[in-house]
Amino acid sequence: MKHKQVLFLHIFYWLLIIFNGLIVRMIYSKGGLDILDVTIFLANFLGFYVNYFFVAPRFFNPNRFYLMIIGFFVGVFIFVVFRYSIEEVLLPALTGFRNYAEGTTFLYYFYDNIYYSSLTVFVSTNLWFFKYYLKVEEEKSVLIEERKYAQLQALKTQINPHFIFNSLNNIYSLVYQNSDAALPAIEKLSELLRYSTKDLEKDVISLDKEIGYIESLIGLEKLRIKNPELLVIEKNINHPKINISPMLLVPFVENAFKHGDFRDKGFVLKVSDDNKVLHFYLHNFKNHKMKDSASGIGIENVKKRLEILYPKKHELYIKDLESEFIVDLRIIFPYEND
Structure with missing residues (x-):
């Protein structure tokens, strides 16, 4: 032209x-x-x-x-x-x-x-x-697109080790307690690692795969929680094959499990895609005893990726309160998903 x-x-x-x-x-x-x-x-x-x-x-x-x-x-x-x-x-x-x-x-x-x-x-x-x-x-x-691609690859690579670190901590805790749930947890982690290794190589995956990854992660975390019924999950997906960048929603869930209070509390997770607008809402309570220098690394990566992938096509609101953490994300899917 x-x-x-x-x-x-x-x-x-x-x-x-x-x-x-x-x-x-x-x-x-x-x-x-x-x-x-x-x-x-x-x-x-x-x-x-x-x-x-x-x-x-x-x-x-x-x-x-x-x-x-x-x-x-x-x-x-x-x-x-x-x-x-x-x-x-x-x-x-x-x-x-x-x-x-x-x-x-x-x-x-x-x-x-x-x-x-x-x-x-x-x-x-x-x-x-x-x-x-x-x-x-x-x-x-062309240079900007190449830089975006390189940056996205780097960010996704950063997320994967962070997820492994969290999961190994969970399994370590179960093994230390000689829990019967340790072996199923190892098997579950193996499934998740195979899944993440395969899909992280792709630029996009279907929305149902991303949500399936989250459900598998929650299933793994439930093995160590005394009251798994407190984990409330509401899902209303009408367009499961819509494309999304892999590991875009998972870090929020990882963060909730890593820093959340699950002694007598849980969280509320809602995911919907009405009118091809993805709405991801997560509300959890914070455990003030679980603080480390790596807190928030995954979320910061997601913020950067959202700016690159969906400029002016997303809204991300994070409320970091004294005892609660709320994530409210909306993404308007591009026309190529039609």
């Missing part, structure tokens, strides 16, 4: 030049086109594209203004050489006719044609700059 814009500007410029020439001829002369109309158009055309393809790319440097001034006069010089060669060398040899009086020096010819060549060189340079700007913007967009 951008290349078509540049092509359109070229076509528009030359149509404008031709139209202007015809209007001038109609106003100031009753005759048709003469040979000089053709020669100056040819000089303009040749000078324009030599400047466009060769001069402007070599002399344009925003940090060295004097080079652009030199480039301008180089473009003027090339135009003059073309016009002089056509009108004062080739034309007399073929027709015996010349534009300037015989004996006119090249220096005078150059000075007299600065005016006629300036518009051609100026427009040619600006069109080249426009093409250059579009190219730079396109390259910048």
Whole structure:
């Protein structure tokens, strides 16, 4: 599309030049086109594209203004050489006719044609700059996309070890207590690790897989909680195959289990996707005895990923109260999910 814009500007410029020439001829002369109309158009055309393809790319440097001034006069010089060669060398040899009086020096010819060549060189340079700007913007967009991809991969990689660390802590506690739940917990962790290893390699997974991951995680955590019935989960999913970035919701649940108070309290988790707007709500109570320097790492990663993946398409409200922690997230799914 951008290349078509540049092509359109070229076509528009030359149509404008031709139209202007015809209007001038109609106003100031009753005759048709003469040979000089053709020669100056040819000089303009040749000078324009030599400047466009060769001069402007070599002399344009925003940090060295004097080079652009030199480039301008180089473009003027090339135009003059073309016009002089056509009108004062080739034309007399073929027709015996010349534009300037015989004996006119090249220096005078150059000075007299600065005016006629300036518009051609100026427009040619600006069109080249426009093409250059579009190219730079396109390259910048590619770099931004590559940087986003690299950043997302790094963030997802950070989340996975954090999840393993939490799960191993849970299993360690069960093993230490010689609980019969230790072996099922190890088996459950093995299932989750296989699941996470497979899906973290993908850019997106279906919403039902992400929720299934959360349900498996909760199932693992229930093995160590005395009152698992306090974990209230409400799910209303109408579009289970909508795509979502993997491990985008899990860190909130991990955080709840890591820092939550489950002695006689639980949490409320609600997930819905009415009108293709994902609503994730989690309310848990905080355990003030469980503090560490790694608190909140997963949530900070999610915030960054949301900014990258869903700019201006999400709302995240976090209330970090004295004894409660509330997450209220809404994501408007993009049209490619239709």
